[in-house]
Amino acid sequence: MMKIVVFGTTALFLTASSIASAQNSQTSASTSPDRLNAADRNNLTDMRIDLIKAALQLTPEQEKLWPSVESAIRARAEDRKARVAKIQETVGRRADESRVDAMRNRDPIAFLQRRSEALAQRSADLDKLAEAWQPLYKTLNPEQRQRMAALAIFVLHDMSDVVERRRAQLEDED
Structure with a gap:
């Protein structure tokens, strides 16, 4: 089961990075290269939701x-x-x-x-x-809760990486 979480997370971030790269090549001089357009943000949200749902492997009762x-x-x-x-x-x-x-x-x-x-x-x-x-x-069930906790830890770790990159960028600008 953990393999599914790792695979899904990897797929999400590979896809997200390709979206970000595509966005970077399309940005104009007036916008920041780190910003995604609305469609890309929606796709990223969809992928995150799909990842969570796939990792949890919900039963028909839970699907409701x-x-x-x-x-x-x-x-x-x-x-x-x-x-x-x-x-x-x-x-x-x-x-x-x-x-x-x-x-x-x-x-x-x-x-x-x-x-x-x-x-x-x-x-x-x-x-x-x-x-x-x-x-x-x-x-x-306990296995689903464990997968949810693993996803949460991974997401929080990724968020802290983003915060650190932003902090470093701000320090570089000063």
């Missing part, structure tokens, strides 16, 4: 509980896309300002309010995701 989990995953992805778009809009408005003007025009209170709203949205999304997973998780 899956749609709410998938909906919560998709809703969370859409909300994240909206948050990123809002950040890009804010950054885009400030792109024309010089560094001195940007520093002079900073509003720390507005920043804190935007950050608070974003964190509240993320919190609400995670609550909805946990709520959607709970009935299904109760029906998982």
Whole structure:
């Protein structure tokens, strides 16, 4: 069973990296090469959902509980896309300002309010995701729970790698 998880995860990341590479070659000078277009993001979400579902190998009874989990995953992805778009809009408005003007025009209170709203949205999304997973998780056998834990650890490890790369990029820019 672990072979399925490893194979699926490998396939997901190979596919995701090819999507990212294709996107990089198509990006214009005005966009960051790390950004995927909407279709690529949707494909990546679809692949992640398929990976989770394949790794869990749901029974017919468990399949009945899956749609709410998938909906919560998709809703969370859409909300994240909206948050990123809002950040890009804010950054885009400030792109024309010089560094001195940007520093002079900073509003720390507005920043804190935007950050608070974003964190509240993320919190609400995670609550909805946990709520959607709970009935299904109760029906998982120990082997399915083990595969789910392995996927979660792998995803968290991958997320920490992304955070470290972003942090390194920011340090390089400074």
